[in-house]
Amino acid sequence: MSAPNCLRCLLQLRPSVAVPRYVASRSTAAASAIPIASAWTAPFSTTTARDAKKKDKSGGGTHIRAGKKIKLGKFKKNTTADRGKAPAPGERKAYRKKILLSNNNALPVPGLADLSAEDMLNPKNAATVLSIPDAVVDQLRASEAFKPTQCWGVFRKPSVLLRSETIDLMTRMKGAAKQKQTLRLVVTGDRITGKSMLLLQAMTHAFLNDWIVVNIPEGQELTTACTEYAAIPGSDPVRYMQQNYVLKLIQAIRKANEKVFSKLSTVHSHPELPQHIPVGSPLMQLANSAKEADNAWMIFQALWQELTARGRPPLLFALDGLAHVMKVSDYRSPAFELIHSHDLALVRLFVESLSGAGAFPNGGAILAATSRGNSPRTPTMELALAQREAEQAKDAAADVPQPDPFFRGYDERVQAALRTVQVLKLSGITKLEARVLMEYWAASGILRTTVDETAVSEKWTLGGNGVVGEMERAALLTMRL
Amino acid sequence: MAALRQNITGALRGSCPGARLQWQTLDQQFHALRLGSGSGSSSSSITAAARSSSASASTSRCMSTDTHNDNSDSSSQTGFRSITAAPETAIRIVSHARPVPVSPSYFSRQPIFNDSYLTLQKLMRSYGNLPVVPAGQVERVAWNTLEDIRQTLGEQVKASDYAKCIELVKRLHAIHPTLKPEAVTEALQAFKRNVQPFSNVPNPIVVDKFGRALGVGRRKVSVARAWVVEGTGEVQVNGKSLADAFGRVHDRESAVWPLRATSRVDKYNVWALVEGGGTTGQAEALTLAIAKALMAHEPALKPALRRAGCVTRDPRRVERKKHGRVKARKMPTWVKR
Numbered sequence: 003m004s005a006p007n008c009l010r011c012l013l014q015l016r017p018s019v020a021v022p023r024y025v026a027s028r029s030t031a032a033a034s035a036i037p038i039a040s041a042w043t044a045p046f047s048t049t050t051a052r053d054a055k056k057k058d059k060s061g062g063g064t065h066i067r068a069g070k071k072i073k074l075g076k077f078k079k080n081t082t083a084d085r086g087k088a089p090a091p092g093e094r095k096a097y098r099k100k101i102l103l104s105n106n107n108a109l110p111v112p113g114l115a116d117l118s119a120e121d122m123l124n125p126k127n128a129a130t131v132l133s134i135p136d137a138v139v140d141q142l143r144a145s146e147a148f149k150p151t152q153c154w155g156v157f158r159k160p161s162v163l164l165r166s167e168t169i170d171l172m173t174r175m176k177g178a179a180k181q182k183q184t185l186r187l188v189v190t191g192d193r194i195t196g197k198s199m200l201l202l203q204a205m206t207h208a209f210l211n212d213w214i215v216v217n218i219p220e221g222q223e224l225t226t227a228c229t230e231y232a233a234i235p236g237s238d239p240v241r242y243m244q245q246n247y248v249l250k251l252i253q254a255i256r257k258a259n260e261k262v263f264s265k266l267s268t269v270h271s272h273p274e275l276p277q278h279i280p281v282g283s284p285l286m287q288l289a290n291s292a293k294e295a296d297n298a299w300m301i302f303q304a305l306w307q308e309l310t311a312r313g314r315p316p317l318l319f320a321l322d323g324l325a326h327v328m329k330v331s332d333y334r335s336p337a338f339e340l341i342h343s344h345d346l347a348l349v350r351l352f353v354e355s356l357s358g359a360g361a362f363p364n365g366g367a368i369l370a371a372t373s374r375g376n377s378p379r380t381p382t383m384e385l386a387l388a389q390r391e392a393e394q395a396k397d398a399a400a401d402v403p404q405p406d407p408f409f410r411g412y413d414e415r416v417q418a419a420l421r422t423v424q425v426l427k428l429s430g431i432t433k434l435e436a437r438v439l440m441e442y443w444a445a446s447g448i449l450r451t452t453v454d455e456t457a458v459s460e461k462w463t464l465g466g467n468g469v470v471g472e473m474e475r476a477a478l479l480t481m482r483l
Numbered sequence: 484m485a486a487l488r489q490n491i492t493g494a495l496r497g498s499c500p501g502a503r504l505q506w507q508t509l510d511q512q513f514h515a516l517r518l519g520s521g522s523g524s525s526s527s528s529i530t531a532a533a534r535s536s537s538a539s540a541s542t543s544r545c546m547s548t549d550t551h552n553d554n555s556d557s558s559s560q561t562g563f564r565s566i567t568a569a570p571e572t573a574i575r576i577v578s579h580a581r582p583v584p585v586s587p588s589y590f591s592r593q594p595i596f597n598d599s600y601l602t603l604q605k606l607m608r609s610y611g612n613l614p615v616v617p618a619g620q621v622e623r624v625a626w627n628t629l630e631d632i633r634q635t636l637g638e639q640v641k642a643s644d645y646a647k648c649i650e651l652v653k654r655l656h657a658i659h660p661t662l663k664p665e666a667v668t669e670a671l672q673a674f675k676r677n678v679q680p681f682s683n684v685p686n687p688i689v690v691d692k693f694g695r696a697l698g699v700g701r702r703k704v705s706v707a708r709a710w711v712v713e714g715t716g717e718v719q720v721n722g723k724s725l726a727d728a729f730g731r732v733h734d735r736e737s738a739v740w741p742l743r744a745t746s747r748v749d750k751y752n753v754w755a756l757v758e759g760g761g762t763t764g765q766a767e768a769l770t771l772a773i774a775k776a777l778m779a780h781e782p783a784l785k786p787a788l789r790r791a792g793c794v795t796r797d798p799r800r801v802e803r804k805k806h807g808r809v810k811a812r813k814m815p816t817w818v819k820r
Contacts, residue, residue, distance in 0.1 A: 192724075192727070193727075430724075433715075433749075455749060456746050456748065456749070459715075459716045459748045459749030460739075460743055460748045460749075462716060463716045463717070463718055463725065463739055463742075463748050463749075464725065464726075464732065464735050464736060464739070465726055466724035466725045466726025466727060466735075467717050467718070467724050467725070467726075469724065469726050472726040475732060476732050476735070480732050
């Protein structure tokens with residue numbers, strides 16, 4: 003049997019005040035059995051708003067708990083329930099894709115220096131955390147180098163850990179640019195080992211050294227049939243352009259490379275363009291002329307011609323999610339046959355550059371990063387990267403993996419594209435780098451333990467022998483209060 | 484000299500002199516009976532028997548078989564003579580032989596128990612002065628309980644008697660093993676339980692010549708083998724890194740918990756193989772495996788590991804489904820009709 007008085011109301015009553023003296027003096031058993039509600043009278047009070055509330059008619063001011071209600075018609079939907087405002091179309095996706103680069107609740111890290119042009123080349127800077135200058139942050143944001151999955155949003159300022167692989171890659175990029183050669187390299191490695199972050203660092207280095215940067219943030223946007231495409235008229239074999247995507251790309255290039263473009267002017271006449279752009283007009287004018295998707299591909303070709311003309315700064319062409327552009331795309335030809343990704347004009351431009359067919363005359367780098375989280379199965383690419391990696395390992399040249407003779411899904415075009423690339427395999431960071439990173443976390447106020455050798459090695463082990471993303475998960479993203 | 488021979492003979496026959504007398508008497512009576520019933524028997528055989536009673540026992544023993552061969556012609560000559568009783572012999576015939584029980588406590592209520600108790604007392608009198616091992620170092624033995632003894636002997640042993648007896652047993656057991664006489668060991672054997680739980684000692688884990696210690700752990704249906712070597716904190720599970728093997732951070736922490744609880748994460752490398760069960764089971768099987776291997780390297784860590792909960796195997800398993808229920812405990816949904 004349930005008590006007649008609501009327990010919550012009982013707790014609110016203070017017996018010394020709420021129960022009048024005459025009730026308390028009637029100390030018989032019968033009196034104690036009477037529900038308090040029936041014996042309740044208003045005490046003297048000058049202020050309380052609660053006491054001034056309208057009394058319940060039946061219960062003398064105390065809430066009598068309702069018994070079990072039998073709800074009839076339980077299958078009828080309660081249409082009057084207020085569910086709040088539904089998010090506007092696209093709002094959820096915008097929230098999901100939101101990139102937050104700064105957090106005022108995080109502590110500013112004392113002694114955190116900004117990256118300068120030469121910092122990423124100095125081997126002494128291995129295992130240091132340096133912050134990205136604000137101007138470069140804007141450029142990186144314009145070229146969509148930041149990813150929503152990276153947790154920039156818990157720190158005061160975007161900062162990066164310079165690991166030994168970073169220094170190595172930047173040195174190679176610098177060497178290639180100096181000799182007017184093109185570094186063609188694929189960054190690969192396990193899940194969340196920092197492949198996209200390495201691309202970001204390469205872009206940072208390029209921006210700091212006034213390179214021109216062209217970035218395709220996600221390979222899948224080009225090949226999963228989510229953007230419009232059309233056959234390029236007069237091309238044989240038929241190539242396809244993606245005008246909307248290219249328009250967006252031109253705008254991103256323009257915005258990110260504004261500083262460099264403002265100093266450059268065109269060296270070619272472009273008679274095919276609808277807008278007349280004479281030789282010697284600023285490059286920004288050419289970039290700005292892309293206003294509509296209709297002629298975006300034409301303008302992109304003109305822009306590319308200008309960027310690869312002699313005497314330009316080095317060029318960095320980067321793409322993340324390589325597996326998506328190394329397979330047959332989801333687009334269909336007019337004959338309803340699947341189009342190979344390499345027949346898409348923009349992808350073709352990247353793949354030819356990567357394979358070495360279209361070298362940059364001013365030097366530079368073509369970087370691609372594989373992805374482990376979002377990557378379709380591409381046996382050819384996997385095999386090619388494994389082969390290149392084995393070939394580039396100094397000692398074990400004899401142990402190059404061979405194609406499976408009983409598998410016929412290999413793709414000749416992919417094989418050709420990846421025949422001569424370099425492969426940089428990322429794995430876990432060293433203990434020293436882990437320590438530096440954790441000290442940065444602690445200085446930012448989000449890691450609330452003492453950073454000593456024990457803590458570092460523990461997180462290093464929990465993160466699968468120093469996989470950065472896993473360390474982050476183990477240390478920052480798991481609530482441990 | 485003759486007396487000595489007689490003694491030896493008696494010993495060979497397995498009887499005392501009194502018993503020999505009795506034996507002869509019975510022999511004679513037996514032959515007398517044969518004479519009375521059969522016709523071919525002769526007085527000479529009786530006389531021979533009478534003569535042989537004073538001779539050596541071996542002669543008298545073979546007499547019953549040799550009689551016919553030796554005295555066949557004499558019996559045919561004396562066949563017509565009347566039967567006469569055998570002449571009086573000088574031997575005193577004992578009519579009753581009282582069997583004496585071997586055990587002195589034969590007539591008590593619990594003879595077997597009393598016998599062993601007396602044996603123990605006797606041993607105690609003889610060897611009570613031998614040096615004993617300190618109390619903590621005595622080999623642990625599970626003795627038969629009072630119930631066991633009552634069951635096996637089938638005697639109603641008193642608890643107080645048992646207590647006294649087992650006290651003696653323990654005192655005798657404490658005699659230093661190098662000096663302990665064989666008799667004591669034999670006497671105590673009867674009091675030992677058939678199955679000795681203390682002798683069921685697991686094989687100690689050793690660190691092999693490569694510096695590896697192999698520990699095996701189980702949890703639910705998972706079995707983990709972990710090879711622990713001194714190192715820098717690298718962990719590989721089934722050829723994968725810890726992060727690849729366990730997606731959940733909690734599981735990773737459980738797996739390396741013995742190292743973490745003793746702050747040895749950066750001192751050892753672990754190479755492990757796990758099979759069976761799910762992720763939680765595998766992770767916690769690893770806990771036990773790593774803890775055991777770690778104890779091989781550093782036995783002094785055992786209390787710390789026990790406090791961290793890494794020493795005892797978790798015996799919980801999936802509860803079986805019962806009839807009349809949907810799962811182990813869940814009752815079927817109530818329906819009105």
